[in-house]
Amino acid sequence: MPAESTYPPVDIPNVDLWTFLFERKERTYPDDKELFVDADTNRSYTYAQVKAAAMDFGKGLKAIWEWRKGDVLALYTPNCVDTPAIMWGCAWAGGILSPANPAYTAEELAFQLKDSGARALVTQKPFLSIAKEAAKMVGMDEEYVILMGDERDPSARHKHFTSIRNISGAVRYRKTKVNADKDLAFLVYSSGTTGRPKGVMLSHTNVISNILQGKVIEGPHLKPTGGPDGKGDKILAFLPFFHIYGLTCLVHQAADAGVTLVVMPKFDLEKFLNVIQTFKISFVYLVPPVVLALAKHPIVSKYNLSTIRMLNSGAAPLTQELVNGVNERLGLKIKQGYGLSETSPTTHAQSWDDWNKTIGSVGRLLPNMTAKYMDAEEKEVPTGEAGELWVKGPNIFKGYLNNVEGTKNALTDDGYFRTGDVGYQDKDGNFYITDRIKELIKYKGFQVPPAELEGLLVSNPAVADAAVIGVYDKEQATELPRAYVVLAPGQTKGDAKAKEIMDWMSTKVAGHKRLRGGVKFVDEIPKSASGKILRRVLKEQAKAEMELKAKL
Structure with a gap:
């Protein structure tokens, strides 16, 4: 069930x-409640x-x-x-x-x-x-x-x-x-494995639903008055507003709850720490690489972060080691949530009380939602068994713009959204995400579509064929895009050629899509009989290489 x-x-x-x-x-x-303030100018x-x-x-x-x-x-x-x-x-x-x-x-x-x-x-x-x-x-x-x-x-x-x-x-x-349920409020773009980003159609009702669903978790703890300076809670906003995570969980939540959103144009660690200390920030939405910095970077010790009552991590799985590292070093609590552009975005969240009881879990299902884990034959698996997560609720998007086939593949006839993420549910209703069916690379919370990079790579005269995967970097607590390249005849393998290809790619794409995982030269790209790139084979190969390197 x-x-x-x-x-x-x-x-x-x-x-x-x-x-x-x-x-x-x-x-x-x-x-006259101050809702939005610029961290640099105080405007x-x-x-x-x-x-x-x-x-x-x-x-x-x-x-x-x-x-x-x-x-x-x-x-x-x-x-x-x-x-x-x-x-x-x-x-x-x-x-x-x-x-x-x-x-x-x-x-x-x-x-x-x-x-x-x-x-x-x-x-x-x-x-x-x-x-x-x-x-x-x-x-x-x-x-x-x-x-x-x-x-x-x-x-x-x-x-x-x-x-x-x-x-x-x-x-x-x-x-x-407007018709709240049918008319769109946002058209956000979500990268897919097929290359071009897809326009995710979100109605007014979708976003309002998610504001109210999230309020059940965060609302009781966010107050417009009181706090260290009497001016109420302050949320730090460095996560991008071009993503629905930033728009719903930061901008709309601030206006709904009446708390102040301190806006940073982009992330910089020392600026981030200084803003927390100066503005007496009480709540921060962040991603695992920032959690890693809080756990390990020496500069963190120079700042007073004691006004923070909770951190919430999203966009990629958070490990127990990182949660424990930050808690032991700074005494800060970190809970986790889960969501996607197509779900406006939040579907699951840990409560403030459960942050240390179910570390590794993305929390419980938000109100007004139904979920199930499905096997490859699209049959529901029992509690505790792994499957693809399907979710249903008033926050589920209306489909992909100009993409009937994509919408049909994502949404079932009875309204479930196939997330493409693999995990399981325990007997207490806590959900876990363990892997992705989708081959989307997550670099510091940003989405990197491998097929887009592959398409660019094969347009380079030096490249005969290419595949791109994400390789996990423990030092940065994120995936890095790595290219596997078959060189064109007459080209010479080596570090210089790899750097040449990486530098060329850097001129073609946004910063988060750069080949930070490097370029590896291979004789052929593994493919299925139908010609589909078998990225999982390359991932297993990369994992084996890293395990061998760790032993040496």
């Missing part, structure tokens, strides 16, 4: 995100300010571009304190937000712009040249590329979003009505 959540169900209102956040009666904090938004800025931006979209329901606004930027206002302004106007990785090349960004059908693109000044190049590739007029953040365009060719907010005559516009 499928497992039902052991938490009482939560009521999911049939409203859109704007109504849920800004028109509800049960808000427990005042209008901030209160609840009232972000609501006003978002509404003005939404009116501006309608006034200058005749924004309509379903229009897509792309966001190409690191984390920014302006993101919430732009995101909710787009929602007010009935639009769909499609955030893109700021590490993308122009070609990678252009694919997302074209696939999503984006009407406009918001970026920051340091990213403007790539944004313009990508816009040109897809035929987007330059006037639809606008700026956010602290810097303006000196040429004044690209409007800042604040000027779009201040359009005269925009006051006559009204909020667009």
Whole structure:
């Protein structure tokens, strides 16, 4: 029998995100509560300010571009304190937000712009040249590329979003009505093993459901008042807002709970530690490589992290050794959660009380959800036996954009999402993830599709064939992309050739997709009779090599 959540169900209102956040009666904090603050500049938004800025931006979209329901606004930027206002302004106007990785090349960004059908693109000044190049590739007029953040365009060719907010005559516009369950709020892109990222369609109801599901775990512990400085809990946000993990668990949760989100544009260890100490951070979402740094890096000892009451790790499995290492060194508690872009994202989480009782578990199933583990014949396996995790609930996505076949393969007729992850459930309702059916590489929480890298590699004249896998690096607590390469005739194997290929690849892809696991030369790539690359054979080979190396 499928497992039902052991938490009482939560009521999911049939409203859109704007109504849920800004028109509800049960808000427990005042209008002047500071919700978002920039860790570098201290520039901030209160609840009232972000609501006003978002509404003005939404009116501006309608006034200058005749924004309509379903229009897509792309966001190409690191984390920014302006993101919430732009995101909710787009929602007010009935639009769909499609955030893109700021590490993308122009070609990678252009694919997302074209696939999503984006009407406009918001970026920051340091990213403007790539944004313009990508816009040109897809035929987007330059006037639809606008700026956010602290810097303006000196040429004044690209409007800042604040000027779009201040359009005269925009006051006559009204909020667009949407169907919360059917109309999309977000179009986030998730890398797949087949190469190109897939547009994950998330409705207003999907995201609201996950906010309320997660609130059952985190809500009782996050307070808008009190704490070390009397200003309530503070969550540190360095995890990217271009991923639904950052958007739901960080941005939306802060607004729902009335706690302050301290925004870092990107991760830097010393800055991270300094922000925790300076702002008296109480809760941090992080990934295993950061947990590793907390356990081992000498610089950590210079900072006071005692205000932290809980850490939550996601995006990749967390080992018992890392949990124990941080707890023994710093006295900090770390719990774990699990989710995917397609699930808005969280499906499982450890509670604050259980963090040290089930180390290695991703926790229990969130409210309003059902799950089961299935074997290769798609038959449910008994409790304790390993299988592929299938999940069902109000937070499950609507399908992949422009990808009927992908949607059909991911969603069953009765509404289950096949996660592609392997694990098991114990008798107490704790879930464990042990492996992936999908061959997606996870580098520090970022998704790296092997087929995309393979496609690039074989376009290099020196390469006859190639396969890419993830190899686990214990020192960094993450997988690293490694290429296995068959050289073209006349090419010479060796370290110089490997470096040449790695350096060439670095010019073609975003930083997280670089071949940090190296290049290995082989005589042939193992393939099935149908020609499919047998990456598992290469993984087993790599594992055997590492075990042998460890013994020497």
